Amino acid sequence: FNDQASPSHLVLTMDGEPGTDFTVSIYADTNDLDLLPFAMNYLPGNWTWQTASASASVWVELDQTGLQSLQGKLGNMQLQAIENSGSHNIDLQNAAADFTLARDASNTSDDDGWSLAMQNIALEWQQTPWTVPSLQLQFPANATGELTLKTSQLDLAMLDQILGDALPMPADAAGALQTLGPRGLLNNMTFATALDGSYANGFLL
DSSP: OTTOSSOEEEEEEEEEETTTEEEEEEEEEEEEEEOHHHHTTTSOTTEEEEEEEEEEEEEEEEETTEEEEEEEEEEEEEEEEEETTSSOEEEEEEEEEEEEEEEOTTOOSSSOOEEEEEEEEEEEETTEEEEEEEEEEEEOSSTTSEEEEEEEEEEHHHHHHHHHHHOOOOHHHHHHHHHHOOOSEEEEEEEEEETTSOSTTSEEO
16 A cells, blocks of 8 residues: 555445445554655644654444444554754654544533543653553533543653653743652543633643
8 A cells, every 4th residue: 555565454344325324334454554655744844754653453433424433453653753943852662552432422412522542552752661551531522512531540750751852832831840840640530621711710630
């Protein structure tokens, strides 16, 4: 596929009448797929992207209303980039996770939200290994709904390193983060807010 070094596989099954009432099941897998040819037009232009690759197995279910679910396994993900006009850099290697993206059954609004669940997250950032047992992100269909992030365990040192390395921020905020130097584990963490800023007191932690 697109002169990639390794083959990819795709299986597609459709039932019903295209354009009116149908269901589609898709399975795809790829090994060490080079993502840069597909992603360059969507990546921030103020970074020099060196590597973007991953292996994945993905199952997709959709119908005439759109995507219903996406689940799979991600492995051997590499992402390396350097900021053109600053000192920030991204050095993500050997990242892996199991993931499921589905319509949020707990959403009580008329508009469907989405839920992203990830398990067995493992990665190396700047050659330091980190793990996150599980993570769940529930995001609403509109900005007034509640956005919720839940994680079974979060290492503050990992978060500090990733934010400091990869996220450009105001000098006072960067200085405060460096001075604070957070360490330790947050267990069973829940963070909730609204994208439009309407959440009471801004957020819940």
